Amino acid sequence: MVTFRVPSGPLRADASVPGDKSLSHRALILAGMAAGVSRVEGAGPGEDVAATRRGLEALGVAFDGDLVSSAGIEGWTTPPGPIDAGNSATTLRLMAGALAGRPFRATLVGDASLMRRPMGRLVAPLAALGASVEVSPSGGPPVTVGGATLHGAHVRVPVASAQVRSAAALAALQAVGPSTITSPPGFRDHTERWLEAIGLGRRLSEVDFLVRPGPIPPAVWEVPGDLSSASFLLAAAALRPGSQVTVRNVTLNPGRTGFLDVLEAAGARVERRPTGLAHGDPVGDVTVAGRQIRPVRVSGVLAVRTLDELLLVALLGAAATGESVVSGAAELRVKESDRAAAAVGLVRSLGGEAAELPDGFTIAGRGGLAGGEVDARGDHRLAMAAAVAAVISPRGVSVRGFEAAAVSWPGFAEPLEALWS
Numbered sequence: 001m002v003t004f005r006v007p008s009g010p011l012r013a014d015a016s017v018p019g020d021k022s023l024s025h026r027a028l029i030l031a032g033m034a035a036g037v038s039r040v041e042g043a044g045p046g047e048d049v050a051a052t053r054r055g056l057e058a059l060g061v062a063f064d065g066d067l068v069s070s071a072g073i074e075g076w077t078t079p080p081g082p083i084d085a086g087n088s089a090t091t092l093r094l095m096a097g098a099l100a101g102r103p104f105r106a107t108l109v110g111d112a113s114l115m116r117r118p119m120g121r122l123v124a125p126l127a128a129l130g131a132s133v134e135v136s137p138s139g140g141p142p143v144t145v146g147g148a149t150l151h152g153a154h155v156r157v158p159v160a161s162a163q164v165r166s167a168a169a170l171a172a173l174q175a176v177g178p179s180t181i182t183s184p185p186g187f188r189d190h191t192e193r194w195l196e197a198i199g200l201g202r203r204l205s206e207v208d209f210l211v212r213p214g215p216i217p218p219a220v221w222e223v224p225g226d227l228s229s230a231s232f233l234l235a236a237a238a239l240r241p242g243s244q245v246t247v248r249n250v251t252l253n254p255g256r257t258g259f260l261d262v263l264e265a266a267g268a269r270v271e272r273r274p275t276g277l278a279h280g281d282p283v284g285d286v287t288v289a290g291r292q293i294r295p296v297r298v299s300g301v302l303a304v305r306t307l308d309e310l311l312l313v314a315l316l317g318a319a320a321t322g323e324s325v326v327s328g329a330a331e332l333r334v335k336e337s338d339r340a341a342a343a344v345g346l347v348r349s350l351g352g353e354a355a356e357l358p359d360g361f362t363i364a365g366r367g368g369l370a371g372g373e374v375d376a377r378g379d380h381r382l383a384m385a386a387a388v389a390a391v392i393s394p395r396g397v398s399v400r401g402f403e404a405a406a407v408s409w410p411g412f413a414e415p416l417e418a419l420w421s
Contacts, residue, residue: 002402002413004390006371010242010290011391011419017230019044019223020251021408022162023281025052025090026191027221028068029098029170032061035072036218043223046380046408048088055083055095055108072215073174078104082142085110087378087407089117090163092143096122097167100131101174102146109142113378119143121159125168128153129175152177152213159331160304162188162255165209169195172211179211180204186304188255193280224283225250228308229409231259232384234288235312236419238268239319239391243290245419249275252282258305259312260286266316267294295322295365303329303360310360311385314343317363318352319392326360342382349374350393371395380407387416 019042029052031038043049043066053063058079062069076099085091085108092108096119099106109115120139127133130151134144152175155168165181169191172179185207192209195201198217202210230247237245252274264270268291274284293316298306303326306313310326317324329340343361347354351370354363371393376383383405390397405412 001398001400002387003396003398004387004417005396006390006394007240007420010244011237011240012244013233013419014246014248015233015415016248017225017233017250018046018409020226021046021048021228022090022188023190023223023251024049025088025094026166026194027223028052028056029094030194030216031068031218031221032056032059032070033073033098033170033173034070034216034218035075036070038068038218039066039220040068041066041220041222044226044408045410046406047086048091048407051084051086051088052091052095055085055091058083073098073102076102079106082107082109085114087111087114089114092119092141093122093163093167094170096133096143096145097126097170100126100129100133100145100148100171101150105144105146107142107144115141121161121164122167125155125157125164126171128155129168129171129179131171150175152179155179155181157181157183160184160186162190166191169201169209169211173200173213173216175213178213180208181211182208186255186301188253190253190281193253197280222278224278226408227251227256227286230286231309231312232388232412233416233419234263234286235315236388236391236416237288237290238263238266239293239315239388240290241292244287246285246287248285249283250286251278252284255305258302259309261302262296262298262306262309262313262316263288266296266320267291293319295320295324297324298326299328303327307331308381311339311343311346311381312388314347314354314361314363315385315389315392317365318347318369319367320365321367322365324363324365327357328359330359339379339381342377342379346374346382346386346389350389350397368392368394371397373398373400376401376404378404380404384409384412387413
């Protein structure tokens with residue numbers, strides 16, 4: 001149990017955050033698919049990213065600090081047993097795509113939480129390319145892929161899922177002939193920007209992407225800071241009027257900045273300063289200044305773009321006076337935990353009023369929370385959001401199972417509490 005106390009004054013910080021988790025997975029996998037030595041700089045330190053590294057090692061890829069040495073995907077070897085993705089759905093889905101074109105069969109599994117998550121959505125997109133994909137009768141892991149020759153195709157992904165689109169793209173790189181991938185809007189397009197930057201893809205429209213099959217060249221992959229992790233520090237600033245927090249060198253991919261839009265709608269002052277591109281993906285600095293919070297309504301594409309930060313939206317709603325509503329976010333139900341239920345439970349356990357919707361939740365804001373105890377239930381984002389809730393909880397917040405935060409940000413408590421000083 002870790003306890004966080006309400007700060008005595010405004011929060012001030014100029015902070016950096018760990019390497020972006022989503023981009024770290026992609027950089028490691030692309031480096032592992034390339035023949036030769038690549039460098040991945042700034043990869044995230046969390047357990048999810050470590051799971052991707054271990055999965056690649058099981059296929060014969062070698063790591064030495066930032067250096068990644070591989071015989072290329074054509075030289076990947078049959079793993080000695082199932083590849084364990086731990087808690088990381090990104091590891092499992094992207095590795096399934098990369099393995100779909102290999103001549104051997106490989107099975108991917110995960111921890112108890114991951115084994116409950118939906119993987120059936122991989123089947124149709126990968127099968128369109130000719131892949132052989134098996135999932136459990138429930139539609140979850142184990143996922144077994146490989147042993148088929150892939151061909152170019154038009155691939156339809158029924159949900160705005162960056163992970164499924166990326167899995168299809170990684171498989172399509174190994175196909176005979178080009179492929180196009182399409183889905184509803186709102187997804188993160190990191191993989192597609194990176195493939196375009198190395199000449200293996202082209203954007204056809206907002207939702208359509210062309211993949212040109214071919215070998216991935218060895219490269220230096222620079223991973224910027226994780227905006228989803230930064231959002232916890234930025235939310236703390238927004239919740240405390242008079243506060244100001246800056247985070248440096250984070251991804252500003254449009255699919256990742258939904259929470260910044262929500263902060264602005266809630267009344268916080270948000271300044272975004274682009275500083276450059278990393279493989280076609282925008283990066284920059286973000287400053288948030290806290291003001292009086294007002295209720296928000298989050299739905300549609302904005303809900304998709306804010307999916308990983310909706311627990312923080314619940315805290316914004318609790319800090320406001322009036323009703324806040326999140327809808328169009330049914331995907332919350334199948335994250336590491338049922339995060340719609342988790343958002344409601346978080347607010348209620350700290351003395352607030354909230355209710356579930358089939359595809360989201362409502363928060364009856366009362367200008368803050370009282371405080372109390374929260375069980376993280378193994379969900380890293382719930383653990384971190386509960387800690388941030390101390391900013392608006394006079395009695396403080398005790399988090400049971402706070403160690404789950406290490407999935408994405410080991411040592412998160414220190415930079416958060418540093419905002420207090």
